[in-house]
Amino acid sequence: MTQEYWRWPESRWTSEDIDWKKxxxxxxxxxxxxxxxxxxxxxxERLFGYxxxxxxxxxxxxxxxxxxxxxxxxxxxxxxxxxxxxTGWGSRNVPFAQKTVDEINCHARGARFMYGPAVKTVVDLxxxxxxxxxxxxWDRIRDFMISDKCATGMGRSIExxxxxxxxxxxxxxxxxxxxxxxxxxVSTTCYAFANTEAIGLFREGYKESEVLAAYLFAIxxxxxxxxxxxxxxxxxxxxxxxAKNPGITKRLEREMKMTALTSxxxxxxxxxxxxxxxxxxxxxxx
Amino acid sequence: xxxxxxxxxxESLKAVVLKDGxxxxxxxxxxxxxxxxxxxxxxxxxxxxxARLSPSDxxxxxxxxxGKHDVRFAHDHITEPVADAQAARFLYPGATSxxxxxxxxxxxxxxxxxxxxxxVVMNQKCAAGLGILLKSMARTLGMTLEEMSSLPDNSSxxxxxxxxxxxxxxxxxxxxxxxxxPREEVARAVIEAVAxxxxxxxxxxIKPAKDTTVLIGGVSRNTAVxxxxxxxxxxxxxxxxLAxxxxxxxxxxxxxx
Numbered sequence: 001m002t003q004e005y006w007r008w009p010e011s012r013w014t015s016e017d018i019d020w021k022k023x024x025x026x027x028x029x030x031x032x033x034x035x036x037x038x039x040x041x042x043x044x045e046r047l048f049g050y051x052x053x054x055x056x057x058x059x060x061x062x063x064x065x066x067x068x069x070x071x072x073x074x075x076x077x078x079x080x081x082x083x084x085x086x087t088g089w090g091s092r093n094v095p096f097a098q099k100t101v102d103e104i105n106c107h108a109r110g111a112r113f114m115y116g117p118a119v120k121t122v123v124d125l126x127x128x129x130x131x132x133x134x135x136x137x138w139d140r141i142r143d144f145m146i147s148d149k150c151a152t153g154m155g156r157s158i159e160x161x162x163x164x165x166x167x168x169x170x171x172x173x174x175x176x177x178x179x180x181x182x183x184x185x186v187s188t189t190c191y192a193f194a195n196t197e198a199i200g201l202f203r204e205g206y207k208e209s210e211v212l213a214a215y216l217f218a219i220x221x222x223x224x225x226x227x228x229x230x231x232x233x234x235x236x237x238x239x240x241x242x243a244k245n246p247g248i249t250k251r252l253e254r255e256m257k258m259t260a261l262t263s264x265x266x267x268x269x270x271x272x273x274x275x276x277x278x279x280x281x282x283x284x285x286x
Numbered sequence: 287x288x289x290x291x292x293x294x295x296x297e298s299l300k301a302v303v304l305k306d307g308x309x310x311x312x313x314x315x316x317x318x319x320x321x322x323x324x325x326x327x328x329x330x331x332x333x334x335x336x337a338r339l340s341p342s343d344x345x346x347x348x349x350x351x352x353g354k355h356d357v358r359f360a361h362d363h364i365t366e367p368v369a370d371a372q373a374a375r376f377l378y379p380g381a382t383s384x385x386x387x388x389x390x391x392x393x394x395x396x397x398x399x400x401x402x403x404x405x406v407v408m409n410q411k412c413a414a415g416l417g418i419l420l421k422s423m424a425r426t427l428g429m430t431l432e433e434m435s436s437l438p439d440n441s442s443x444x445x446x447x448x449x450x451x452x453x454x455x456x457x458x459x460x461x462x463x464x465x466x467x468p469r470e471e472v473a474r475a476v477i478e479a480v481a482x483x484x485x486x487x488x489x490x491x492i493k494p495a496k497d498t499t500v501l502i503g504g505v506s507r508n509t510a511v512x513x514x515x516x517x518x519x520x521x522x523x524x525x526x527x528l529a530x531x532x533x534x535x536x537x538x539x540x541x542x543x
Contacts, residue, residue, distance in 0.1 A: 006425070034426075034460045035426075056428060057426065057427045057428045057463055057469035057472070058466075058469070059463060059464060059466070060466070089460065089464060090463075090464050092464065093464065093466065128457070128460065149453075149454070149457075150453065152453060152457055153453050153456055153457065156422070156456065159422070159425070160418060160421075160422050163421075164296065164297065164317075164319060164418075165319035165320065166316060166317075166318050166319040166320075166321065167319060167320075190451075190453060191453060192412075192414060192415045192418075192419075192451070192452045192453055193411065193414070195415065195418070196296065196390050196414060196415060199296055199319075200352075202319075202320065202322065202353070202356075203352075203353070203355065207320065208319060208320030208321075211319075211320065
């Protein structure tokens with residue numbers, strides 16, 4: 001069996017401390033992305049369980065399995081959940097959700113929960129799209145941008161790159177930061193070109209760290225161009241799978257001249273956490 | 287005389303050891319990013335072991351492929367179309383064209399009289415990475431490349447993806463999944479799009495002959511793609527048994543002189 005360099009670890013957790021029977025409102029958020037799916041269960045706005053899985057070709061199955069795993073052995077049944085919100089690329093494929101909410105609102109909401117109420121700019125670094133969101137001081141969206149056609153799939157392309165480079169996906173960022181100075185970024189127009197262009201740099205005598213730096217810098221530069229259009233201000237938060245790649249976040253911070261907040265939560269959960277919080281508001285309204 | 291050819295592609299390495307026009311052994315492995323030179327040595331020593339030879343038994347080694355300069359122990363290098371042409375002529379003496387579909391590039395070579403090459407046409411930028419696209423899509427669809435390649439050629443044509451750009455094709459495929467289209471149908475849509483793109487390169491400038499065109503390269507192993515391509519191009523490709531080793535074989539043949 002050859003090593004699967006592209007594969008990132010899935011995770012799940014269910015609280016053993018929270019007595020769900022005593023909680024007033026149980027809600028859930030399910031975020032179906034193109035590459036990863038998350039389910040988050042909350043008891044009165046406290047995190048009760050989560051699951052973060054690779055999206056299966058059957059999106060409805062992904063939604064079901066993610067929720068099952070988030071509930072774990074807690075004894076909570078899906079029907080015990082008062083309100084479920086679906087979000088993400090595949091939000092329409094969460095059959096048990098009462099409502100779907102767009103990713104922008106979910107990510108904004110999730111980021112304020114995870115990183116604190118001071119967050120003003122949220123950058124969601126996803127597999128298929130990147131989004132920059134600017135918030136007012138109160139919970140309202142001021143402006144947002146979504147990556148356009150040719151910039152889609154950057155997160156997905158990193159999986160391809162991990163394979164081509166034979167570098168485990170979780171180590172790419174760290175290894176790219178081993179350069180003393182970033183080389184010129186590769187083509188920033190299209191990821192299909194960026195991948196082969198980066199591999200071609202070996203021919204010019206680049207070291208592994210330099211190839212990774214040229215590649216990840218190109219991605220960060222591209223995101224930076226988009227983020228600039230919402231006129232970001234402090235405090236800054238990064239969501240999504242690529243937020244775990246310091247090769248991108250460190251370079252993005254450098255270009256933005258800002259430092260992002262850190263959180264104890266997995267940044268991939270942001271959308272689902274936001275959805276679960278919105279579900280709470282919906283349950284109370286209903 | 288014993289000679290060898292090593293083909294260093296963007297995704298995989300291929301080595302062939304040849305003695306008097308017969309293949310003694312072959313070996314393959316992943317290209318290995320920054321460690322490509324080491325991966326080459328590994329594949330080479332495995333191949334030698336399979337042939338029960340020591341390095342000194344091999345009179346001449348010629349390297350080809352995108353990473354040919356990573357074969358530090360090679361005596362010479364040769365460009366890919368020349369190696370492809372040599373292999374095609376060796377396998378099929380009547381061959382008039384060669385189509386090589388690799389992980390990254392598509393190449394069409396028109397053979398001339400004697401050892402000559404009349405024309406080489408490469409894919410334009412946007413048709414790059416077709417092999418990579420297939421692999422990445424197989425992953426998204428939860429299939430192996432073998433499963434994808436053995437899908438029957440009965441596309442309903444209802445589900446389609448962009449046939450101009452890999453990035454858009456992937457995006458469209460994800461859109462199909464989101465509409466709960468079964469993964470087999472999504473896979474067929476991707477296969478069809480890849481075939482359309484390869485066919486456009488064939489039809490663009492050179493129209494390879496119907497019965498004397500040789501097809502080589504890793505993607506030639508993908509039966510589903512090849513069936514779709516045959517249907518669209520109406521070419522009865524000659525596909526050698528070891529199609530992905532053709533570049534390495536050509537290099538070994540040239541080394542034999």
